[in-house]
Amino acid sequence: MEPLTRVVALGAILVTAKYFQKKFKLPPVPIRLPTIALLATLINAYLPNAIEASVNSNWKNAGIELTQSYAYLQITVWIGLDLPSKIRWWPKPAKILTDLFKLTAGAVITLIILDRAANINVVGLVTTSAVLTAVIGLAAQEALKDLFAGIMLRIECPFSEGDYLEASDTCNGWVEALTLLSTHMRDEYGGLITLPNNLVWQHKMRKLPPAGPACREIYIDLDREFPPNEATELLTKIAINCNLVLDNPPPQAIVYSYNNHAVTYELEVWQKDPSDVGYDEVRGELLGQLWYALERIGQRIPYSVQEFKKRHGPSEPEVILEQSLETKIKVISLNPLFQELDDNEISSIAELSRLIRFSKNEHIVSEDETGHTLYQIVRGTVAILKKGKDGEQQEITQLSEPAFFGEMSVFNEEPRSATVKALCECILLEIEQDDLRPTLENKPKTVEKLATIINERRSALSNMNPKTTTKKMNELLRKMRSIFL
Structure with missing residues (x-):
């Protein structure tokens, strides 16, 4: 040519x-x-x-x-x-x-x-x-080893492009390419890792799917006096409410071992991100929420030190968050639900209520669950979430102090109508149904005043017509009388 x-x-x-x-x-x-x-x-x-x-x-x-x-x-x-x-x-x-x-x-x-x-x-x-x-x-000895190892890796296909490989403590990443002489991986920080094919062929590797699910075990020490059934239930609940943990397979908590200063629990969770960075994120999120959950129930993280306590009878849980009666009275006075109550009645409720804390991204209440507590925001912001037609949660609005929520579960024993999630560290005033009994028992006029306020609030939010408002008022009053009178 x-x-x-x-x-x-x-x-x-x-x-x-x-x-x-x-x-x-x-x-x-x-x-x-x-x-x-x-x-x-x-x-x-x-x-x-x-x-x-x-x-x-x-x-x-x-x-x-x-x-x-x-x-x-x-x-x-x-x-x-x-x-x-x-x-x-x-x-x-x-x-x-x-x-x-x-x-x-x-x-x-x-x-x-x-x-x-x-x-x-x-x-x-x-x-x-x-x-x-x-x-x-x-x-060409080493090059030939890498060449034939690459051919064997392709024939055996122990992994493919996109899989996550754990080669060692410092050599983990997603497989990008398998070439004639080397295997290229991309680590969690975006760095490129190049391994000779012979090294990959000879050494033990752990393969994980590129986008999970990957199982992780988190070991947590809790107080020896904390009942194991309650501890495992608490750990499981925290994991279920964590956005970084998959619902399926479900998280599971078991007693792992007994130590001198604590009981060790194993919390098994599944996540999408199989990398070490993903593990660190879910572990940090769970441990942060656990601290707040333990504080709310009077428990704490044990330390490996010897403590000598003079005890007379059962020990009382340590109160970590200061429960100031003056602060609680001031907070309750700002709540429009209790604006018709006198000072003695507000003080009675304040003595039985408690200040509690929630961490960022923690679920305070969940939609459709039962409950008998209402919450008033003392500090922080929460998001109100409801499930859409596709089953995914969508944010409806946000609330800040001195807003309150959960009153229908207390006064009408309805399931939670929405999920409430803390957007930052929040301090809430928790008032249970039993905390209101001493104030409302044998006081039908006070119960009727509360029913009127609650119904007016519900009517304004739902745009109900007068006929429906009257019907709902009668139903609510009848329910509150059966609870408190």
């Missing part, structure tokens, strides 16, 4: 491929090497005779032919392998197989061209020189 004809043919292929790549968003067309081949062919075709005579024609022709052949090889791989897989004619072959094909084809092309164009018998030169063969064998 004439040089000019080769240039025209190769150029036409490149232009056509580039056009279709832009139009149909095809894989990148190899441009660099074919362009070099075009320039080399053009320069050789119009090289002055004086210069051409001074250059060894065998080596020059071999170099140009090699460049052209490698360019045709790249285009052939693009047309025969990359393009069909992109348009889904057949699955994309593994990168290591593509590299092996290009390496083999390139080696064969090189041997043929050097033998024909440069009159060099490469095979005979290598096979007749024992020293050269030994040097090449020793130099």
